[in-house]
Amino acid sequence: MTAPRVPAPEIDPANKPNGPASYFPSIEKTYGLPIQHWLDIAADQLAEGRSHMQVVDALKTEHGLGHGHANAVVAYVKAKLAG
Template sequence: MSADAGQAGGHRVVAPEVDPDAKVKGPASYFPSIEKTYGRPIQDWLDIAADGLVEGRAHMEVVSRLKDDHGMGHGHANAVVAYVKAKLR
């Protein structure tokens, strides 16, 4: 489990603080769009993904759950799961 585990209100993976003037790369670059599109803070999505991965679900199983249960698009779901997976290592 990563150093992020157990921080900030018990979240397994803490949402990054993004400088609006910085060019964000990787999965986190999707986070502003995810919040705008689905109307929930990115921390909610990170928590859902972390719960699934910690329970032993495979990457694509968690992606499918975000898509099927929450209506998230594939690219957004994959970005959330990839970010969480990298932080849990």
């Protein structure tokens, strides 16, 4: 098994994260899958050359994420890939 392009952050329930990662606990609860699943999808699609909004739209239409959740996942991945 290969390491993910963008590993999921460790989230301490006592210290709520800021920025896009603040959505991750809600995303996991709402969709029943670990955040790494969504990060991997976004990272793969960005690596294929899709734009931010194309990946957001794919997460919404193909996977049922809400706009805010999809945008948070893509923004987090893009920031980590750039960083």
